[in-house]
Amino acid sequence: MSLGDVVRQRRQDRDLTQDYVATRVGISKPYLSNIETCRATKPPSDKIVRALERVLGFAKGDLSSLAALSRTPLEVRRNYELLEAEVVKLRAVVREFLAKGPRTDAGGVDLEAMARDASEDGVPVRAVAAGPTVPIINKVVAGYPVNFTDMDYPPGIAEDYVRCPDVHDPHAFGARVIGDSMEPTYHEGDIVIFTPNRPPQSGEDCFVRFIEDMGTTFKRYYQDQEGFIRLQPLNSKYPAEAYPREKITGLWPLAYRIQKVHE
Numbered sequence: 001m002s003l004g005d006v007v008r009q010r011r012q013d014r015d016l017t018q019d020y021v022a023t024r025v026g027i028s029k030p031y032l033s034n035i036e037t038c039r040a041t042k043p044p045s046d047k048i049v050r051a052l053e054r055v056l057g058f059a060k061g062d063l064s065s066l067a068a069l070s071r072t073p074l075e076v077r078r079n080y081e082l083l084e085a086e087v088v089k090l091r092a093v094v095r096e097f098l099a100k101g102p103r104t105d106a107g108g109v110d111l112e113a114m115a116r117d118a119s120e121d122g123v124p125v126r127a128v129a130a131g132p133t134v135p136i137i138n139k140v141v142a143g144y145p146v147n148f149t150d151m152d153y154p155p156g157i158a159e160d161y162v163r164c165p166d167v168h169d170p171h172a173f174g175a176r177v178i179g180d181s182m183e184p185t186y187h188e189g190d191i192v193i194f195t196p197n198r199p200p201q202s203g204e205d206c207f208v209r210f211i212e213d214m215g216t217t218f219k220r221y222y223q224d225q226e227g228f229i230r231l232q233p234l235n236s237k238y239p240a241e242a243y244p245r246e247k248i249t250g251l252w253p254l255a256y257r258i259q260k261v262h263e
Helices: 003-013 018-025 029-036 046-056 064-070 074-100 111-121
Strands: 133-141 160-163 173-178 191-194 205-210 216-223 228-232 241-244 248-258
Touching: 003 029, 003 046, 003 064, 018 029, 018 046, 046 064, 191 205
Parallel strands: 133 173
Antiparallel strands: 133 160, 173 191, 191 248, 205 216, 205 248, 216 228, 228 241
């Protein structure tokens, strides 16, 4: 978790308002909000970090390493996090090899036998990768269309990021679901990842953007023979709606869903 995530979670756990914390730390409420959402143009100073620790009840030094990481350039942090995640996955692969690999007469793992078996079986060797960084740009309504502005983020900048293995679209983006019209498959708070560079197929769940100010929505998309696009909720409480194709400026298919299992 980032410094902002930790600060926000502790503040909410203690039922403290941003006004309360900002006043006692000696900063403005907007700056505290930017710290919590990782959008602060200047990382918090050591003095502010120590004040946050005191007001939020952290032990001295608990936030220091996170604050130091937040001062590291974004691209460096991403590369570090990617390498760290790949090391974790590589360790898991090594543990599996050690547990299940063929054994030598001395009881160790026979790596030569493993390599030989893989070669004979034609097993492809896949690189261990944590997946690319995908921006989470906003919330998408699983209900009726609402206004959506991308929160004015330039390309590649977002309120949060996730990593998704096997997503190769450089323009992939994610959003958090709000509403219940796509239940029981998707629930409020799920993160859904879309790939704009892949053409949608009729029957796929898509992020839909409407022309002008009609907003966006998240629905199952069907192409009707009459040239209309039908947007179908999965929740039977909501009716399907049909739109002329020219009313829709974007149809981007779903690639991944990230679902919270426990609170």
